[in-house]
Amino acid sequence: MREFLGQYLFHWTPERAIWLGGKTLTWDARCAGIYAGICIALLFHLLLLRNNAKLPPRSVLTAAAVLVLPMFIDVISIHFQVRQPVNSLRHLTGLLFGVSFCSVLYPAVRQLLGVSYPVAGLRIRLLLLLAGVGALISSLTLWDRLFSYYLLEFLSWGGFVGLATLIASGLFAGLSKRD
Amino acid sequence: MERSTRQMRISRWVIGLSLLVWVGFMLACATPPPPMPPPPPKQLPASAWGDRYTYRYDPPAQKKAASIPATIIVVNPFYKETDSTLANPTYSKVAKGFSSSMGVDTDKVLIAKGMTSKGPFATEDEITYSDKKVSDLAIVPKVFLTADARYITKWLVEGNYYYDEQTITVMSREFEMKIGGWVSFVMQEPLSAQKMWIKRLELPETVVKGLEYYRAIPQYETRTHYDPGFLFVPPTRSEYKVLVGHNPGEMIYDGKKEALADAIKQMYPEIMGKLWIYVDTDEIISLKEKVKEIRELKRY
Numbered sequence: 112m113r114e115f116l117g118q119y120l121f122h123w124t125p126e127r128a129i130w131l132g133g134k135t136l137t138w139d140a141r142c143a144g145i146y147a148g149i150c151i152a153l154l155f156h157l158l159l160l161r162n163n164a165k166l167p168p169r170s171v172l173t174a175a176a177v178l179v180l181p182m183f184i185d186v187i188s189i190h191f192q193v194r195q196p197v198n199s200l201r202h203l204t205g206l207l208f209g210v211s212f213c214s215v216l217y218p219a220v221r222q223l224l225g226v227s228y229p230v231a232g233l234r235i236r237l238l239l240l241l242a243g244v245g246a247l248i249s250s251l252t253l254w255d256r257l258f259s260y261y262l263l264e265f266l267s268w269g270g271f272v273g274l275a276t277l278i279a280s281g282l283f284a285g286l287s288k289r290d
Numbered sequence: 291m292e293r294s295t296r297q298m299r300i301s302r303w304v305i306g307l308s309l310l311v312w313v314g315f316m317l318a319c320a321t322p323p324p325p326m327p328p329p330p331p332k333q334l335p336a337s338a339w340g341d342r343y344t345y346r347y348d349p350p351a352q353k354k355a356a357s358i359p360a361t362i363i364v365v366n367p368f369y370k371e372t373d374s375t376l377a378n379p380t381y382s383k384v385a386k387g388f389s390s391s392m393g394v395d396t397d398k399v400l401i402a403k404g405m406t407s408k409g410p411f412a413t414e415d416e417i418t419y420s421d422k423k424v425s426d427l428a429i430v431p432k433v434f435l436t437a438d439a440r441y442i443t444k445w446l447v448e449g450n451y452y453y454d455e456q457t458i459t460v461m462s463r464e465f466e467m468k469i470g471g472w473v474s475f476v477m478q479e480p481l482s483a484q485k486m487w488i489k490r491l492e493l494p495e496t497v498v499k500g501l502e503y504y505r506a507i508p509q510y511e512t513r514t515h516y517d518p519g520f521l522f523v524p525p526t527r528s529e530y531k532v533l534v535g536h537n538p539g540e541m542i543y544d545g546k547k548e549a550l551a552d553a554i555k556q557m558y559p560e561i562m563g564k565l566w567i568y569v570d571t572d573e574i575i576s577l578k579e580k581v582k583e584i585r586e587l588k589r590y
Contacts, residue, residue, distance in 0.1 A: 118320045122320055128515070274312065278305060
């Protein structure tokens with residue numbers, strides 16, 4: 112069971128792990144980044160755009176697609192052995208992906224849940240600000256302190272639980288409601 | 291209303307796709323990456339000099355052989371001055387090569403000026419009495435070089451290198467070496483060693499760069515991985531040895547010798563070019579009279 116979880120849920124291997132203050136994050140570097148990005152975007156939406164049920168405009172979707180690209184470039188270049196993997200880069204590109212992913216997913220779930228208020232949706236500037244904050248937090252992977260460990264670990268667990276909740280709520284609302 | 295229905299449909303798609311992406315990532319990430327074969331070991335830089343540090347100067351003009359009635363003894367430059375970089379055993383091969391090349395080329399300069407030369411002799415002590423007696427003058431140069439090296443890059447792990455029939459990890463550091471100094475040409479009467487003229491040439495500062503290679507000693511740290519467990523699986527701690535960096539070990543390639551040899555190569559044409567100017571045949575002939583005078587006074 113432990114091996115199964117380690118392989119399929121946490122993806123943790125010593126060479127893909129981030130070590131901070133003598134401890135290691137539960138997930139591998141990229142997944143820890145993705146969940147941290149999701150957590151940051153989720154907290155941002157819950158605090159500032161809680162009732163936003165408006166799907167993002169095309170400009171935001173384009174920016175989100177651009178933010179997703181670095182992770183794919185990182186994955187492909189490592190897969191084809193163009194360059195050596197760097198765990199902090201894995202974390203950063205994963206985090207940008209997580210921010211973009213959640214910024215599209217949250218309004219979709221919110222819309223299916225039905226309670227919508229006329230609020231301004233996510234703007235491109237806000238998304239970029241969010242990505243910038245995320246990148247700053249991701250740079251903690253280079254600061255080998257317990258503080259970095261606890262913050263990044265909290266964010267990855269928060270993102271994991273948040274994503275599971277969002278998808279479960281979305282599926283429940285989507286399946287139970289009719290058009 | 292229709293717009294709302296469309297938005298709802300898109301939202302459902304978004305959630306469905308998100309679930310697929312999530313599951314997809316879980317599975318993709320669970321697949322271990324293909325093992326990366328280590329790159330083939332590289333070779334340490336080979337010396338362009340091949341342990342033979344020789345320099346060459348070709349005189350710009352050629353007079354008829356022995357057209358000037360003067361015989362001059364050539365002695366290789368003395369380079370073991372205290373505090374001179376060339377006195378350092380690390381650079382002994384460079385220094386020897388430089389000194390003997392200068393001896394050979396001084397010989398060439400004198401012959402090209404139409405004079406007769408004897409030598410080159412490694413030191414003054416090697417000149418026999420009979421050689422001294424038949425020669426009018428002796429040219430005895432001295433070389434003094436200073437080399438100040440400073441490191442201009444941080445340690446860099448270069449990867450695997452083939453060294454001493456094994457593959458080792460290597461670290462490097464780049465340095466910059468400022469080389470200066472002087473060369474003095476002393477023309478003297480061979481028997482009494484009385485100095486007739488001294489010409490001193492200050493060498494312009496030359497900057498060269500190079501690399502030093504060291505054996506890299508990996509540094510490991512033991513780190514604990516805490517596995518939180520799940521449901522009925524208890525949490526565990528496992529220890530891993532993690533590579534945290536490298537420390538430099540023994541030096542396996544010193545680029546300073548090559549750098550000094552390269553710097554001398556840059557200076558060499560200027561040194562010999564000046565000697566070509568300093569050796570004036572009219573002056574040598576006039577010195578011959580003084581040599582006679584010295585020999586009479588000293589009763590040789």
